[in-house]
Amino acid sequence: MYQYDIEDQRLVEERAAQFRGQVQRRLEGSITEDEFKPLRLQNGLYMQLHAYMLRVAIPYGLLSSTQLRKLAHIARVYDKGYGHFSTRQNIQYNWPKLADVPTILDELASVQMHAIQTSGNCIRNTTSDHLAGVAPDELEDPRPYCEVIRQWSTFHPEFAFLPRKFKIAVTGTPDDDRAAVRFHDIGIRLVQDPAGGEHCFEILVGGGMGRTPHIAKVIREFLPYEDLLSYLEAILRVYNRYGRRDNKFKARIKILVSELGIDEFKRQVDDEWAQIRDGGLKLLRSEIDRIKANFAPPPYRELPPHDLRLSAEGLSADPSLRHFVRNNVKAHRQPGYCAVVISLKAPGRPPGDASDTQMDVVAELADEFGFGRIVVTHTQNLVLPDVEQQRVAELHARLREHELHTANIGTLTDSICCPGLDFCNLANARSIPVAIELGERFDRLDYLADLGEVSLKISGCINACGHHHVGNIGILGIDKIGEEAYQLVLGGSPGNDASIGKIVGRAFNRAQIVDAVQTVLEVYLRDREDANERFIDYYRRVGEEPFKEALYGDHQEG
């Protein structure tokens, strides 16, 4: 993985020192909370319902075991013994004290980490495919480019006060987008150059969730790699100058793109780009190579290929192991290896939470089983990307000792969930308890296996941090005359077949929502063609009518 050089390291140390000064000035009262707010926000520090929340950047989700141990240590010493992995592949701490934050930043800097630009109206942490570098269907590892973007965007002087936050995602697997690039302000896909040269980028712009979800549009089909930064800079400059600042809810780039139309927006970007394309932002082969060398594959062993599903593990009489192999183990490009997803969705636990002990255990297992690397997924799980297939049963047994063996990846209970009313001051409704109840209601592995691939995503309000728009089944918390209520959204998908879910009808109250999900699942199980027809396929074939009927009866209008 990328190792900081002397400059990268100095920057995070200076930043920690700078923030120490800012906190001190705030505590002394020489700056007001209003003036402090954008400073702390650019350091990932939010004021939540009960306390400050600190969000730590995990660039493109990649961690070393040393870094994960540090995150565990921070959870233990400065928080209540856990951390929350977010849909941005970051980690959040819900209970740090303001006076401790500078020390936490020092701790992070000591392992090449930081909280820079994890919040605020600036360019946020660049996200990527959690199987980057190991997926067999990958065209090229996207992470070196993510790192290039990370450096370019870090303290970019022109783009520190954008109209609104700005998120970029990169995938190196054009045929299977696991990074939801179409729902980002800028989505980047590595694609084959039609002329047969080096890989190019397809650039998409204006995607997003929030109250008005948009699927990003293609703005440039084949961008040569060396133009990546100049093109991003051109987009950002047009957005910085012309994005709306009069209304927070219309300030994302998706609104600018849709108000101008993609053609006019592209024209403005291209005009700007023409002026800067041949300047100092042109990437150097030597720098790309320097960064790529950091992502060289680990020293794999020569192993025979092996079909895990047909092995003793895959056919095990132990349902936990059998389902684990089926759901949590992912194909790897190196023969004899696999990537193992560790679910942070154990029944009864808030999705994405990990205790300090669990983080330490995962770090230890990463050292023992996988070259000391861990990846955070945007679906709030952890991945050990390089595990020998023949050691999967052993790994499973070890995970089981710490309740990290839940075999539900890709199934209904592998849900995404925002913090909701338990932590967030914008929330209309609680989301974590709904996720927990769903996890408990549908915890039978054979039932989940029968349901197959279906995604469930829960947001506590219209801001959609839980990505409910792109859940096959989405749940949206709303406020119904002072009561928590939930809308059911069906038909979303974040990947190559991107679609935005539709609200199916009138909202449910807290006591009804889990039953409503069950009703939806029953309709599907009853009427699907066969087990190969996934939930989303079924929905796309039949539409919402059968669900409406089952949920509301004949006479209910939406």
Place this chain on the structure above:
Amino acid sequence: MEIIKRGEIVTSTFVHLGDEDALPADGAPMDVTVTLARWQSERQALRAHPGAVGVRLSPDDELEPLLPDLDALALVAVEFPRFTDGRGYSLARLLRERHGYRGELRAVGNVLRDQLFYMHRCGFDAFELQPGKSIHDALSAFEELSVRYQAGADEPHPLFRRRVGSGM
């Protein structure tokens, strides 16, 4: 008024005139700034004004109308109505990098210590701090971060071109 200019605290003689404020009638050599609109409509009179004249840009101004006159101006000031309004950063870079403006480029309005680093990197060389803020304290804001990934007014090349072995 005291401002920071090129890293030092100096006294500025400029008065920011609103669009309704008259120019000093008796031809007193007062240094003034005016809005871009006023510059455009009263250019002749302003050019004859005995004091120095600068133009104040608001974040939604376009630069094109100003370009022919850039050399004639004593000062270009960019207004930050709220420090969270980042459009002025783009204007500054365009003035410096694209249009070759070399004169004084001053940030005015809601200008606070913790934005000075970014402003300076974008090409501002003068800063009128929000009244009530310590200008001496602000002087130390420029050097808190010594590492710059991007090129800027203070750094001709992005870091990736400066790294050892990268070549230029």
